[in-house]
Structures are given as structure tokens and as C-alpha cells.
Amino acid sequence: MRIILHIDMDSFFTSCEELRRPELxxxxxxxGADPRGGNGRGVVxxxxxxxxxxxxxxxxxxxxxxxxxPNCIFLPVDFELYVPLSQKIMGILRNYSDKVEPAxxxxxxxxxxxxxxxxxxxxxxxKIKEEIRxxxxxxxxxxxxxKLIAKIASDYQKPDGLTVVRxxxxxxxxxxxxxxxxxxxxxxxxxxxxxxxxxxxxxxQKITKEELKETFGKFGETMYYFSRGIDDSEVITEYxxxxxxxxxxFQKDTKSMEMLRDVTxxxxxxLSKELETGKKRFKTVTLKIRFSGFETHTASxxxxxxAGGKEEIYATTNKLLQKFLPLEKAVRLIGIKVSNFxxxxxxxxxxxxYI
Ligand SMILES: [Mg+2]
Numbered sequence: 001m002r003i004i005l006h007i008d009m010d011s012f013f014t015s016c017e018e019l020r021r022p023e024l025x026x027x028x029x030x031x032g033a034d035p036r037g038g039n040g041r042g043v044v045x046x047x048x049x050x051x052x053x054x055x056x057x058x059x060x061x062x063x064x065x066x067x068x069x070p071n072c073i074f075l076p077v078d079f080e081l082y083v084p085l086s087q088k089i090m091g092i093l094r095n096y097s098d099k100v101e102p103a104x105x106x107x108x109x110x111x112x113x114x115x116x117x118x119x120x121x122x123x124x125x126x127k128i129k130e131e132i133r134x135x136x137x138x139x140x141x142x143x144x145x146x147k148l149i150a151k152i153a154s155d156y157q158k159p160d161g162l163t164v165v166r167x168x169x170x171x172x173x174x175x176x177x178x179x180x181x182x183x184x185x186x187x188x189x190x191x192x193x194x195x196x197x198x199x200x201x202x203x204x205q206k207i208t209k210e211e212l213k214e215t216f217g218k219f220g221e222t223m224y225y226f227s228r229g230i231d232d233s234e235v236i237t238e239y240x241x242x243x244x245x246x247x248x249x250f251q252k253d254t255k256s257m258e259m260l261r262d263v264t265x266x267x268x269x270x271l272s273k274e275l276e277t278g279k280k281r282f283k284t285v286t287l288k289i290r291f292s293g294f295e296t297h298t299a300s301x302x303x304x305x306x307a308g309g310k311e312e313i314y315a316t317t318n319k320l321l322q323k324f325l326p327l328e329k330a331v332r333l334i335g336i337k338v339s340n341f342x343x344x345x346x347x348x349x350x351x352x353x354y355i
Contacts, residue, residue: 001167003121003143004235005110006150007093007128010138010159012106014048016082017075019136026050028072032058035066035074045077049159082106085137092131096124099235109147111235118143118164125162145170148231152181170229175202182226184219201227244280245337246271253292253330260321260334267336268313281306281342285313287320288335296333299323306342313338 009015013031018024028051033042040062047056047065054069065072086105093100099111115121125141132139140161142153149170153163165173174181179201180190198204204227212220225231246267254260275282286300299320303312317336 001113002145003112003115003118004145004147004150005097005112005121005125005128006103006142006144006147006154007108007110007125008140008142008154008158009089009106009132010140011046011048012086012137013046013077013082014051014075015137016085017078018048019085020081024073028054028056028069029075030056030062030065030069030072031075031077032065033062034076035062038063038066038070040066085135088135089132089137089139092128096128099237101235101237109150109235112143118166122162122164129160129162146229146231147233147235148183148226149173149229151183152177155181167229174227174229175200175205177201179204179227182223184222184226189216244271244274244278244282244339245286245335247288247333247335249333250331253332255327255330257325257327260331261318263334264317264321264336265310265314267334268310268317271313271336271338272308272310275308275338281308282338282340283307283342284338284340285316285320286337286339287317288333288337289321289324289331290333291329292332293329294332295329297324302340 014029017029017031027048029048030044030046030051032045034040042062044056044058044060044062044065046058047060051065051069051072054072056065056068056072062074066074082105086102089106090100090102090108093108093110097110097112097114101109103109112121112124115124121143125143129139129141138160140154140158142150142156142161142163142165144150144153144165145167149165152174153165154161156163178190178199179185179193180187182201182204185193193199193204198207204223207224209221209224212224214220216223248263248267250259283306284300284302286298288296288298290296301316301320303316307313313336
């Protein structure tokens with residue numbers, strides 16, 4: 001049984017601003033573009049709960065927000081303030097699970113499957129919320145059998161919410177909701193569905209998988225499963241992001257250098273493709289070699305520059321392989337791992353929707 005927790009900070013940017021300037025607490029604050037007397041371009045990044053009472057929400061053009069509430073406090077987005085607070089929160093989360101996936105600056109998934117049951121998971125959630133409250137920030141948490149349910153649950157009772165949806169209730173929990181609650185269904189898709197009489201997730205369940213696939217392609221299939229509360233996706237830790245490694249076990253232990261080189265070339269090719277997809281560049285290559293009788297060795301080499309290509313992986317692996325020559329025993333398994341990734345600017349991690 002899997003137990004997944006999703007945490008979402010309540011009105012994160014404006015809450016950070018309130019933390020820096022306590023005199024702003026409870027006031028209608030809008031963080032986003034410059035309103036310039038109602039003529040500014042750009043959008044609202046975050047509106048505080050007091051500002052939301054004026055009908056202002058994130059994504060709204062800043063000029064409209066200004067018209068709705070010219071007396072609101074308009075502040076520019078200040079990542080220098082938010083990023084360290086975000087990192088502090090992620091640090092707290094990592095104390096409660098080895099598997100933490102930051103989904104954006106103020107959102108993360110935790111795999112709590114180590115908890116023996118939901119009761120224990122709820123206790124963990126309460127502790128997390130309390131630790132975050134001590135920093136002066138408020139969060140909402142959802143707990144469920146998968147990422148999809150946890151994410152929808154965290155949004156269910158905002159702010160300062162804690163919503164638990166067990167597997168057997170997941171489908172009923174979703175049924176009355178608008179299709180927009182499903183991640184990936186935006187205004188265009190929901191409008192398209194509405195024109196066909198589909199507004200709730202219950203309505204969506206009536207469409208066959210084939211029809212959805214025909215209309216929406218691969219995402220149609222996802223919609224089919226999501227509308228039933230089914231989501232098998234894993235919580236992916238940020239830096240190991242599905243480990244960039246490959247292993248190959250020979251059917252019969254071998255001493256043939258030709259075979260070892262062929263296999264490493266294929267693995268290097270596969271790895272470089274995955275790195276390209278993940279937009280990752282590495283500095284360190286580790287070779288793992290297991291001989292007959294389970295004797296296992298590893299050797300690493302760190303390059304001067306970041307690399308990502310198959311040639312670099314292959315050449316480095318071969319250099320490492322030299323250390324084990326001449327082969328005294330036959331090889332059972334050979335593996336390559338690349339690590340030491342180029343660090344991304346924290347400001348670019350999961351922030352696309354704010355900029
Ligand atoms: Mg949030």
C-alpha cells in the first residue's frame with residue numbers, strides 16, 4: 001500500500017511578504033506585475049486571502065486586479081526572499097521522508113509508504129504543518145493512495161487544510177468535482193468537454209477509454225484513469241531524478257573485452273538519450289563491475305567539464321575499465337552511472353507558471 005502526501009503552501013508569495021513585513025499581515029496583498037496606475041501589463045502571481053475577497057486570483061491580468069482593488073498593496077515578485085524560505089520548507093520535508101519531490105517552489109510530494117497506516121501518516125502531516133507554522137507560514141496537506149488524489153486533497157480545504165482520502169473513497173471523492181480539478185485539464189479542454197455535456201468527473205467517467213484516446217491522444221488515456229482516481233506515477237526525488245544508471249547482467253559470465261565494450265556502448269547511448277530528455281549534464285561517471293562469485297567493484301572518474309554525450313560516457317567508462325585489466329575473473333554484470341549534475345538555478349525549478 002502506498003501513502004502519498006502532497007503539501008501546498010497557502011498563498012506562498014504574499015505570506016513570505018507578510019513574514020518580512022509583519023505590518024502587512026491580513027492586508028490585501030498582490031504579488032505580481034507592476035500595475036502602473038491600472039495600465040500595467042502582466043499578471044497576478046499570488047493574491048493574499050484578503051485580496052481574494054475582492055475577486056482577485058493568480059493568473060488574472062494585473063490591470064484588472066487594479067481596477068477591482070486600487071487600494072490593495074501591490075508588490076513585485078521577489079525570489080531572493082521566497083527561494084530560501086522554499087528551501088527551508090523542503091529541508092523540513094526531507095526529515096520526514098527520503099522520497100520528496102518538489103513540484104514547484106511551494107509544493108511537494110512525499111512518499112509516506114513507510115508509515116504503517118493512514119493514522120500515522122496524519123500524525124506526520126500534523127508535525128510537518130506545525131514545523132512550518134513555527135517559521136510563520138501556513139500550508140495545506142492532502143494524503144491519499146497516489147499523487148493525483150493527494151494533490152486534489154491538498155486543495156480541498158485551503159488554507160491550513162489537512163484532507164485524507166483513502167483508496168476506497170478516492171473515486172467517490174472525485175465524482176462530484178469539476179473536470180478542471182484533474183491536473184492537465186485546462187480551460188480549453190474543460191470548455192470542449194462542457195460543450196459535450198461533460199462538467200463533472202462523474203460525467204467524464206461515462207466516456208470510454210477509446211473515445212478519450214481518439215479525441216485527446218495519450219492524455220485521453222490519462223484522463224480515463226485519473227477520473228477513476230488511478231495514478232501509478234512515482235514520487236521522484238529531485239537530484240537523483242530516476243537514477244541515471246544502466247546495468248547489464250550477462251547470461252553467461254564473460255571475459256570477452258569485445259562483449260564488454262559492446263554492452264557499454266549500448267548503455268552509453270541509452271543514458272545519453274535519457275540525459276538529453278531530462279536536460280541533464282554530468283561530471284562523474286561510475287563503473288560498476290561484478291565478477292563471478294558476486295565480488296563487486298566500482299570506480300569513478302570526474303571530468304573537468306560537464307558532459308552529456310554518449311562518446312564522453314563511453315570513453316570514460318573504457319578508461320575506468322582499464323583498471324580491471326587484465327581480467328582475472330569473468331564478468332557477470334557491468335553497470336554505468338552518471339552523477340554530479342550541473343546545478344540548476346533554483347529560480348528556474350518549477351517556476352514557469354509564475355514567470
Ligand atoms: Mg500554493
